[in-house]
Amino acid sequence: MSTAEIVTAEPDQCLAGLGSARTEAVLVSPTPIDRSATPSVDHLGLLEAHAIFILREVAAESERPVLLFSGGKDSAVLLHLAAKAFRPGGFPFPVLHVDTGHNFPVVIEYRDQQVADLGERLIVASVQQSIDDGRVADPGPNASRNRLQTTTLLDAIAEHSFDACIGGARRDEDKARAKERVLSFRDAFGQWDPKRQRPELWHLYQGRVQPGESLRAFPLSDWTELDIWQYIGREGITLPSIYFSHRRPVVERDGMLLAVSEWVNPGPGEHATEETVRFRTVGDATCTGAVRSAASTVDEIISEVAASRISERGATRADDRFSETAMEDRKREGYF
Amino acid sequence: MGATVSTPATTGGTTPGSGHDTEGPSLADGAGRDPVTRARATGVTGNAAAGTGAMDLLRFAAVGSVDDGKSTLIGRLLFDTRQLFDDQIEAVAAAGRRRGISEVDLSFVTDGLRAEREQGITIDVAYRYAATPHRKFVIADCPGHVQYTSNMATGASTADLALVVVDATTGLREQTRRHTCIAALFGVDQFIVCANKMDLVDWDEAAYRRVADEFEALARRLGVVSTTVIPVSALHGDNVVDRSDAAPFYDGPTVLEALEAAPAGGWAGFHGAHRGTGARLPVQWVLRHPGGGRSYAGMVNGGPLRPGDRVVVLPEGIETTVSAVETFDGELAEASVGLSVSVHLTDDIDVSRGDLIAAAEEPPEVTTEMEATVCWFGDRPLRPGDRLRVKHTTRVTPARVSEVRARLDVNELTLQAADVLEANDIGVVHLSMATPLAVDPYRRERITGSFVLIDEATNATVAAGMVGRPDLPAG
Numbered sequence: 047m048s049t050a051e052i053v054t055a056e057p058d059q060c061l062a063g064l065g066s067a068r069t070e071a072v073l074v075s076p077t078p079i080d081r082s083a084t085p086s087v088d089h090l091g092l093l094e095a096h097a098i099f100i101l102r103e104v105a106a107e108s109e110r111p112v113l114l115f116s117g118g119k120d121s122a123v124l125l126h127l128a129a130k131a132f133r134p135g136g137f138p139f140p141v142l143h144v145d146t147g148h149n150f151p152v153v154i155e156y157r158d159q160q161v162a163d164l165g166e167r168l169i170v171a172s173v174q175q176s177i178d179d180g181r182v183a184d185p186g187p188n189a190s191r192n193r194l195q196t197t198t199l200l201d202a203i204a205e206h207s208f209d210a211c212i213g214g215a216r217r218d219e220d221k222a223r224a225k226e227r228v229l230s231f232r233d234a235f236g237q238w239d240p241k242r243q244r245p246e247l248w249h250l251y252q253g254r255v256q257p258g259e260s261l262r263a264f265p266l267s268d269w270t271e272l273d274i275w276q277y278i279g280r281e282g283i284t285l286p287s288i289y290f291s292h293r294r295p296v297v298e299r300d301g302m303l304l305a306v307s308e309w310v311n312p313g314p315g316e317h318a319t320e321e322t323v324r325f326r327t328v329g330d331a332t333c334t335g336a337v338r339s340a341a342s343t344v345d346e347i348i349s350e351v352a353a354s355r356i357s358e359r360g361a362t363r364a365d366d367r368f369s370e371t372a373m374e375d376r377k378r379e380g381y382f
Numbered sequence: 383m384g385a386t387v388s389t390p391a392t393t394g395g396t397t398p399g400s401g402h403d404t405e406g407p408s409l410a411d412g413a414g415r416d417p418v419t420r421a422r423a424t425g426v427t428g429n430a431a432a433g434t435g436a437m438d439l440l441r442f443a444a445v446g447s448v449d450d451g452k453s454t455l456i457g458r459l460l461f462d463t464r465q466l467f468d469d470q471i472e473a474v475a476a477a478g479r480r481r482g483i484s485e486v487d488l489s490f491v492t493d494g495l496r497a498e499r500e501q502g503i504t505i506d507v508a509y510r511y512a513a514t515p516h517r518k519f520v521i522a523d524c525p526g527h528v529q530y531t532s533n534m535a536t537g538a539s540t541a542d543l544a545l546v547v548v549d550a551t552t553g554l555r556e557q558t559r560r561h562t563c564i565a566a567l568f569g570v571d572q573f574i575v576c577a578n579k580m581d582l583v584d585w586d587e588a589a590y591r592r593v594a595d596e597f598e599a600l601a602r603r604l605g606v607v608s609t610t611v612i613p614v615s616a617l618h619g620d621n622v623v624d625r626s627d628a629a630p631f632y633d634g635p636t637v638l639e640a641l642e643a644a645p646a647g648g649w650a651g652f653h654g655a656h657r658g659t660g661a662r663l664p665v666q667w668v669l670r671h672p673g674g675g676r677s678y679a680g681m682v683n684g685g686p687l688r689p690g691d692r693v694v695v696l697p698e699g700i701e702t703t704v705s706a707v708e709t710f711d712g713e714l715a716e717a718s719v720g721l722s723v724s725v726h727l728t729d730d731i732d733v734s735r736g737d738l739i740a741a742a743e744e745p746p747e748v749t750t751e752m753e754a755t756v757c758w759f760g761d762r763p764l765r766p767g768d769r770l771r772v773k774h775t776t777r778v779t780p781a782r783v784s785e786v787r788a789r790l791d792v793n794e795l796t797l798q799a800a801d802v803l804e805a806n807d808i809g810v811v812h813l814s815m816a817t818p819l820a821v822d823p824y825r826r827e828r829i830t831g832s833f834v835l836i837d838e839a840t841n842a843t844v845a846a847g848m849v850g851r852p853d854l855p856a857g
């Protein structure tokens with residue numbers, strides 16, 4: 047910057063007595079960055095600190111936030127981070143489960159236990175109720191209710207006037223999520239418009255909305271599946287047992303291993319076999335597949351995830367296979 | 383990445399597309415080079431070759447003009463380092479087939495929106511993740527088109543390093559200059575430049591030299607010292623992960639080697655690095671403790687915070703002492719920059735969200751007036767007299783644009799006198815705030831030096847703002 051001209055703030059720009067002379071108001075050719083102090087916090091520590099920061103910003107900036115909790119590993123991490131952000135106080139939001147009714151019973155037990163242990167308030171928004179009330183058509187007893195969750199979620203948002211839904215979605219899960227902001231603006235119909243997202247600069251999460259509009263907030267945006275497992279191991283977070291290797295009857299359908307259950311039974315030409323499996327994600331039991339796995343500890347799962355050649359959703363979610371932009375389309379309709 | 387790259391023999395060892403193989407995209411070029419087969423054939427385990435021990439974190443943004451090859455380069459980097467899952471590779475291939483593209487289009491790895499694939503252009507920034515045994519990368523693939531400059535700024539505002547992609551057939555364009563300016567203004571101090579599409583100029587050294595010379599001239603004027611310029615072909619994979627023998631004139635690092643060699647912990651990317659202003663903790667939230675105590679939650683910036691530190695609570699200006707710094711996991715002897723903590727103070731004073739706890743010996747300036755540099759993203763022009771909201775740290779206050787002073791000419795790198803800023807202009811303005819803010823010049827501290835402007839009617843974020851003005855000559 048040989049041609050540089052140092053410009054100082056004019057004295058009248060500052061309140062009296064507050065050292066205006068210090069201001070070297072130049073932007074480029076900055077003083078060198080001190081990187082020596084950097085390595086004290088590792089990548090999990092930085093991800094944790096950032097997520098806690100986001101949780102506190104959303105809680106402070108929105109009127110009626112809510113934390114979405116499915117009983118899956120990402121929402122378990124989210125709940126853990128919420129405790130880190132707000133203890134010794136209570137959570138400044140209730141916990142909401144959008145319940146498809148197609149659950150693994152251990153997951154529901156786990157959900158109730160976790161929220162009770164924390165002493166927080168659980169709201170269950172039921173897809174079955176939406177069907178019974180005629181809000182959505184019943185797709186049949188054995189069909190996936192994943193898509194129906196959108197109506198149930200939007201109804202819950204309207205009923206409770208929620209203006210921010212904090213979710214555990216990660217950008218590494220899907221190519222549309224990879225595009226989404228940490229604070230994702232949704233219009234009065236819950237719709238995401240990927241072509242008109244708000245700029246999101248630095249750490250300045252800007253969540254102002256008009257009545258009826260809302261936000262989705264994703265504190266785990268920059269976490270990968272591997273980060274989640276490493277963090278679960280480091281923090282000793284409890285998970286539902288279905289994440290760990292176990293034997294259960296499964297039926298192979300559309301290249302996926304579905305657990306035999308009330309809603310999933312072998313059809314013509316199919317047959318149930320008992321396999322050693324675990325779940326990589328937890329969702330609607332009719333469309334969430336298990337993976338063959340002998341990994342029964344967090345360390346074994348970390349090794350397995352690090353070596354995997356198939357993505358988390360690719361291995362386990364039937365609902366994303368129908369179209370190239372399934373997730374984008376669901377989000378446009380108001381999905382999480 | 384490191385493990386798979388440094389030991390090519392164990393990863394299949396083929397380097398399709400590198401060297402003289404310039405006919406047609408390498409990925410579809412013969413047996414074993416089909417990406418799906420190739421990924422399987424390599425037998426490489428590891429979506430990330432990731433270590434399970436402590437890793438550092440490097441955030442970088444791919445920037446540069448439209449169509450110069452940013453997305454293709456990021457796709458290539460992820461593909462050649464085996465960071466892509468088989469089903470993701472297959473999905474990209476299928477998306478191409480559906481559009482009648484016979485080869486795999488690596489830009490589809492990040493261009494994941496329907497509209498992006500239809501138009502062959504990046505609209506919004508995509509974030510992707512990669513890991514080596516000792517480093518996690520957060521990658522922002524930014525759009526090049528001027529219409530989406532606000533999305534590029536979004537990606538660049540959290541980057542420690544900019545990967546500038548330049549089409550070697552054309553050299554630097556106005557958008558390359560705009561993006562480089564924005565990244566430099568944001569405080570990015572490391573640049574890796576890719577002279578891309580070298581296959582289209584027959585690996586002509588003069589084309590590479592031109593990109594290097596043009597960029598170095600630009601960087602010098604922006605005060606950027608750390609620059610590496612690499613001749614690459616993102617399409618064929620030369621010098622991205624696999625070293626190419628097509629450029630005998632070049633003996634520097636590949637893109638991956640340069641990324642791995644870059645120091646982690648940039649200032650813009652929240653990694654503990656700082657410029658030594660002394661601690662700054664914008665209060666996000668007040669925690670109430672059983673028995674009546676309170677602590678103030680926020681993220682540490684500017685410098686570490688320790689019990690016993692003298693601090694001042696701003697804008698009120700009340701001095702006190704830190705009695706304890708803690709997280710959920712317990713008390714800390716020192717809270718490093720980038721940690722989310724809560725702070726106990728010895729005196730019972732009224733502190734609330736929006737206040738700033740700062741090192742007492744070196745506090746920021748409290749002011750209702752500031753000169754600032756803004757990147758304007760509004761649909762309509764910014765004019766003197768406009769009323770907006772400022773979000774600065776955890777505080778929001780109404781403000782008025784008292785003056786528009788200059789507009790940055792990104793080609794000449796001069797500040798032109800101006801009284802209006804059009805969409806995607808960078809300019810210098812003077813703002814008057816309704817309530818005082820505690821600010822540092824952006825060059826000294828990012829957190830207390832940055833703000834956004836919010837449109838009062840629509841709540842849209844319409845500008846990225848930095849306290850201070852660029853030290854560039856008047857034009």
Ligand SMILES: Nc1nc2c(ncn2[C@@H]2O[C@H](COP(=O)(O)OP(=O)(O)OP(=O)(O)O)[C@@H](O)[C@H]2O)c(=O)[nH]1
Nearest residue numbers: 448449450451452453454503504526579615616617
């Ligand atoms: N010949 C050749 N073509 C390339 C190379 N890299 C990219 N391309 C082509 O250039 C075009 C644009 O590539 P993209 O990767 O989409 O460019 P981009 O910079 O991401 O564009 P925006 O994100 O829209 O700004 C595509 O047709 C690519 O195939 C290269 O190294 N050689």
Ligand SMILES: [Mg+2]
Nearest residue numbers: 452453503504
């Ligand atoms: Mg692109």
